[in-house]
Amino acid sequence: MKIGIYPGSFDPITLGHLDIIVRASGLVDKLIIGVLKNNAKRPLFTVEERVELIKQVISEKLNLPEIQVDAFDGLLIDFAAKENASIIVRGLRAITDFEYELQIAQTNHKLNAKIDTVFFTTSVEYSYLSSSVVKEIASFGGDIRQFVPKSIVQPIYDKYKSVRSI
Numbered sequence: 001m002k003i004g005i006y007p008g009s010f011d012p013i014t015l016g017h018l019d020i021i022v023r024a025s026g027l028v029d030k031l032i033i034g035v036l037k038n039n040a041k042r043p044l045f046t047v048e049e050r051v052e053l054i055k056q057v058i059s060e061k062l063n064l065p066e067i068q069v070d071a072f073d074g075l076l077i078d079f080a081a082k083e084n085a086s087i088i089v090r091g092l093r094a095i096t097d098f099e100y101e102l103q104i105a106q107t108n109h110k111l112n113a114k115i116d117t118v119f120f121t122t123s124v125e126y127s128y129l130s131s132s133v134v135k136e137i138a139s140f141g142g143d144i145r146q147f148v149p150k151s152i153v154q155p156i157y158d159k160y161k162s163v164r165s166i
């Protein structure tokens with residue numbers, strides 16, 4: 001059984017992420033979406049909330065193979081090995097992603113040569129899209145409907161309401 005891991009912060013999941021999930025699913029028997037705790041990035045959503053948002057979105061998609069959504073901490077390569085994954089999936093949006101991603105992929109391959117990183121180039125309609133852009137727009141009450149799956153639009157606005165009321 002071929003197992004792949006798609007790691008990221010997913011704070012929150014966007015249509016760009018979902019596009020990669022759907023396309024990467026075709027390569028493997030099981031795709032694990034690894035949600036990085038990454039407190040250094042001071043995420044808007046807790047890791048548990050990010051996992052739940054992704055599960056919600058996945059549950060609405062038909063015809064996907066087995067998908068598992070898990071939080072993880074520590075080294076990605078250790079998590080991948082523990083889950084018996086043979087590939088790590090990453091998305092490349094622009095040349096600015098490339099340098100960083102190349103370094104990480106080569107380092108990971110040095111750490112464990114049994115695991116390879118596979119890159120998907122972004123679909124053109126999502127090449128500009130990032131979680132940060134979505135958060136920036138939502139924080140000002142702008143329209144994010146064309147950037148994230150429908151079911152998580154309201155939870156994102158609600159999060160900003162609750163953050164403001166603290």
Ligand code: ADP
Pocket residue numbers: 007008009010011014015016017020089090091092093097121122123126127128129130131
């Ligand atoms: P990270 O903090 O690990 O970069 P992100 O959640 O920002 O986590 O991204 C996870 C992965 O998804 C990365 O490989 C990133 O390049 C990719 N990705 C993010 N946005 C898009 C998009 N719009 N199109 C394609 N890939 C994307």
